[in-house]
Amino acid sequence: MAGKLDLDPRIVARARALAVRAGQPVVDIARSHTTVSVERAVLRLAGVHGADSDGIPWVNRLVDAVRADVGLGHGVAVPVFHAAAATGVDDLTVLAQKAAAGAVRFDVPEKKAEVTAARRRAKKSAADGLKIVDRRRAERDRLIKRYGDPQQRPWIYLIVATGDIYEDIPQAQAAARAGADVIAVIRSTGQSLLDYVPEGATREGFAGTYATQENFRLMRAALDVTSKELGRYIRLTNYASGLCMPEMAALAGMERLDMMLNDSMYGILFRDINPIRTFVDQRFSRQVHARAGIIINTGEDNYLTTADAVDAAHTVTVSQLLNEFFAHEAGLADWQLGLGHAFEINPDLPESFRMELAHALLAREIFPDAPLKWMPPTKHMTGDVFRGNLLDGFFNLVGALTGQGILLVGMMTEAVVTPWISDRDIALQNVRYVLNGAGNLHEDFVPAPGGFIRNRANQVLGEAIELLERIVDDTLMEAIADGTFGLMKRPATRGKGLDGVAKQDADYYNPVTEALEA
Amino acid sequence: MSIVRPYGDTTGDGMVQLSFTLPIPHDKRAEGAAIQLANKMGMDPALLVHAKPMGDGFTFFVVYGKVSHLVDTEKVQIVERDFPLLSAKEVNAVIKRKLRRRLNVVGACIGTDAHTVGIDAILNLKGIAGEKGLEYYAELSVTNMGAQVSVPELVETAREQKADAVLVSQVVTQRDAHLHNTRAMSAAFREALPAGKRPLLIVGGPRFDELMTADLGVDRIFTRGTTPREVASYLVHALIGSKA
Ligand code: B12
Numbered sequence: 001m002a003g004k005l006d007l008d009p010r011i012v013a014r015a016r017a018l019a020v021r022a023g024q025p026v027v028d029i030a031r032s033h034t035t036v037s038v039e040r041a042v043l044r045l046a047g048v049h050g051a052d053s054d055g056i057p058w059v060n061r062l063v064d065a066v067r068a069d070v071g072l073g074h075g076v077a078v079p080v081f082h083a084a085a086a087t088g089v090d091d092l093t094v095l096a097q098k099a100a101a102g103a104v105r106f107d108v109p110e111k112k113a114e115v116t117a118a119r120r121r122a123k124k125s126a127a128d129g130l131k132i133v134d135r136r137r138a139e140r141d142r143l144i145k146r147y148g149d150p151q152q153r154p155w156i157y158l159i160v161a162t163g164d165i166y167e168d169i170p171q172a173q174a175a176a177r178a179g180a181d182v183i184a185v186i187r188s189t190g191q192s193l194l195d196y197v198p199e200g201a202t203r204e205g206f207a208g209t210y211a212t213q214e215n216f217r218l219m220r221a222a223l224d225v226t227s228k229e230l231g232r233y234i235r236l237t238n239y240a241s242g243l244c245m246p247e248m249a250a251l252a253g254m255e256r257l258d259m260m261l262n263d264s265m266y267g268i269l270f271r272d273i274n275p276i277r278t279f280v281d282q283r284f285s286r287q288v289h290a291r292a293g294i295i296i297n298t299g300e301d302n303y304l305t306t307a308d309a310v311d312a313a314h315t316v317t318v319s320q321l322l323n324e325f326f327a328h329e330a331g332l333a334d335w336q337l338g339l340g341h342a343f344e345i346n347p348d349l350p351e352s353f354r355m356e357l358a359h360a361l362l363a364r365e366i367f368p369d370a371p372l373k374w375m376p377p378t379k380h381m382t383g384d385v386f387r388g389n390l391l392d393g394f395f396n397l398v399g400a401l402t403g404q405g406i407l408l409v410g411m412m413t414e415a416v417v418t419p420w421i422s423d424r425d426i427a428l429q430n431v432r433y434v435l436n437g438a439g440n441l442h443e444d445f446v447p448a449p450g451g452f453i454r455n456r457a458n459q460v461l462g463e464a465i466e467l468l469e470r471i472v473d474d475t476l477m478e479a480i481a482d483g484t485f486g487l488m489k490r491p492a493t494r495g496k497g498l499d500g501v502a503k504q505d506a507d508y509y510n511p512v513t514e515a516l517e518a
Numbered sequence: 519m520s521i522v523r524p525y526g527d528t529t530g531d532g533m534v535q536l537s538f539t540l541p542i543p544h545d546k547r548a549e550g551a552a553i554q555l556a557n558k559m560g561m562d563p564a565l566l567v568h569a570k571p572m573g574d575g576f577t578f579f580v581v582y583g584k585v586s587h588l589v590d591t592e593k594v595q596i597v598e599r600d601f602p603l604l605s606a607k608e609v610n611a612v613i614k615r616k617l618r619r620r621l622n623v624v625g626a627c628i629g630t631d632a633h634t635v636g637i638d639a640i641l642n643l644k645g646i647a648g649e650k651g652l653e654y655y656a657e658l659s660v661t662n663m664g665a666q667v668s669v670p671e672l673v674e675t676a677r678e679q680k681a682d683a684v685l686v687s688q689v690v691t692q693r694d695a696h697l698h699n700t701r702a703m704s705a706a707f708r709e710a711l712p713a714g715k716r717p718l719l720i721v722g723g724p725r726f727d728e729l730m731t732a733d734l735g736v737d738r739i740f741t742r743g744t745t746p747r748e749v750a751s752y753l754v755h756a757l758i759g760s761k762a
Contacts (some may be wrong), residue, residue: 174573174576180570191664207695418692422538422572425573
């Protein structure tokens with residue numbers, strides 16, 4: 001597929017190098033801080049589970065108790081495992097219950113031997129948790145071998161969003177039977193701002209279903225049954241973004257989710273979560289995804305709903321490059337990078353379709369080994385569902401012509417409702433028609449040298465480089481504060497969840513990071 | 519002419535099209551059931567032109583047919599714009615002359631709804647459809663609280679800012695979230711402030727019914743395609759009286 005735009009490889013390399021320089025200071029911040037959710041994820045991997053009678057998870061109670069006694073800067077592992085040994089309570093969930101009742105006090109042991117002993121036990125527990133993640137990954141590999149991958153690219157990605165996991169399951173199974181390769185369960189509104197992960201099977205979400213460990217398990221089990229029935233491994237997706245990215249990643253790894261929405265800036269821009277909190281959480285969560293063999297989906301498509309898709313096309317490229325750098329730095333491989341982009345140009349503009357093709361092909365050629373995630377029109381969808389179906393057809397055609405990896409199926413009723421069963425069926429029919437009739441058209445499609453598409457792609461790349469140069473000079477945090485992405489202005493000193501961030505002390509210890517970076 | 523019927527290709531033919539799903543597998547009985555529904559909805563004759571099985575036990579139908587209902591355009595209930603549409607200059611002039619201070623507006627998208635594009639279109643300088651938002655009006659003082667704002671926060675800010683008007687946006691409508699949130703908001707203002715001190719309450723969003731003001735406890739509802747100028751003109755009309 002490479003080489004259709006005649007991009008200068010030196011310019012592409014320069015863009016990548018600039019992204020590394022722009023991103024590195026943020027990585028440095030991420031490496032020197034921790035958050036309540038990072039620490040809770042450590043405890044989840046160490047086996048703490050369940051919630052109190054108010055539905056507050058024991059990991060929250062335990063982290064809060066440790067924090068009240070010694071702060072977060074040492075990491076919770078040493079104080080928790082030291083207290084476990086000192087009180088003789090080996091089961092950490094029981095320890096959390098006692099701590100919540102005020103019956104345990106935490107401290108950082110002064111004796112070196114005690115610290116070493118606590119670290120050793122923490123390391124062992126974390127390793128046990130990661131073993132579950134490893135087993136799940138091996139299980140996925142086995143099942144894919146047994147049932148097989150989808151026969152075509154792009155993989156067909158469909159959303160279910162009833163709010164009730166027991167409604168979602170039959171809908172997801174029906175969607176898979178109708179041709180979906182990937183099922184995403186959208187989360188309830190408001191979940192991304194909860195500073196805890198709800199527990200148990202849930203039936204009462206708004207415009208989506210709560211992401212819980214039990215809901216993950218139920219849906220994965222149901223899709224395993226369907227995979228067997230269809231002879232095709234059906235992948236399951238959920239959302240990491242929000243205040244609990246690290247824990248979502250840990251739970252997804254332990255329940256064999258296959259993809260996670262994990263954008264480095266989505267929470268900042270679209271949920272007003274504090275930038276530092278997000279970057280710290282994001283790095284840890286991506287390290288866990290890397291280990292779990294999970295494919296991440298980034299969220300550049302969203303910028304084009306608040307900013308203009310032509311004017312801001314280069315911000316998508318810049319963000320993809322940053323997402324790629326952050327992902328590589330966290331240990332993810334190219335096959336795990338579902339970098340996002342979208343068909344969001346105003347259809348009333350002259351040449352809108354040619355520009356869409358140029359942008360999509362640009363992403364394809366800059367990231368030849370990433371399974372790009374191609375997102376459908378949403379912003380310019382209206383109540384005119386007939387026109388919407390036509391736009392979705394053209395969107396599908398761009399997907400086929402430019403070799404996209406994952407195609408999120410667009411719904412003609414996008415502006416009206418969360419999808420009805422018939423919307424999904426009509427949308428899949430649209431995708432099938434295009435892939436069947438034009439799936440190999442990319443073999444014949446080469447934009448003319450010096451033509452509109454090549455020029456436009458090169459122009460966007462040029463603008464991306466200019467913007468990256470500015471970001472390197474001003475810092476990424478400043479760029480985010482200035483509204484560079486999606487026109488949302490998010491200063492590093494503001495936003496939700498900042499109080500859950502702490503600087504790492506010299507003796508900070510995190511057995512999971514240690515294992516993941518080994 | 520105040521009596522009309524749907525138009526297919528001939529005046530008075532009454533032709534409409536309808537699509538829906540029934541939760542039954544596709545067979546002759548299912549097709550009959552679809553026609554029965556169409557008949558009960560007033561389509562007679564009803565012509566079933568498409569039936570397609572979906573998944574286990576669902577069938578999608580498209581039905582064309584003639585309806586006998588007559589529509590009287592005189593009897594339609596709508597909220598007509600009952601205020602003059604002013605230019606930004608006129609809005610500023612009225613406020614300056616009659617209110618003699620800036621008019622305070624507080625806006626937010628409340629509840630767990632994170633959609634800001636609609637309220638920003640009305641409030642932010644950038645505006646929408648070629649019109650600048652309320653921030654552009656020199657005599658309006660605008661506080662845009664953004665999205666996912668809780669009702670208590672909104673009431674508090676409205677009080678602090680001495681808001682003359684509160685503008686609330688609601689886009690997510692699943693399980694009637696927009697109606698519940700709006701009722702909670704108007705109730706909170708009624709509780710927090712006595713009648714004379716309460717700001718003008720305005721809600722907007724693409725799926726509101728403009729006729730529901732009394733039910734929701736608000737002064738005005740704006741829906742799809744609203745522009746900032748309409749809102750500014752209404753503010754002046756409702757708070758000051760727009761006779762310039
Ligand atoms: C952009 C968008 C987003 C962006 C929002 C970015 C942002 N910062 O706003 C992102 C990607 C973040 C997003 C997220 C979600 N979205 Co969304 N999103 C849309 C989309 C594509 C466009 C909405 C939009 O911007 N319209 C343009 C503006 C200008 O129009 P408007 O809002 O109608 O506003 C106008 C009028 O209504 C009026 N108005 C509006 N508010 C007010 C207020 C006042 C005071 C006044 C006077 C007038 C007024 O004036 C405005 C200008 O004319 C729609 C689909 C569509 N095409 O409509 C879905 C849609 C609204 N989203 C939807 C959903 C479900 C979600 C999610 C909940 C999905 C999920 N479960 O994760 C999340 C939101 C999470 C949350 N907590 O809310 C659904 C809502 C379904 C429903 N009816 O309940 C829609 C319809 C898509 C769908 N079919 O599923 N979304």
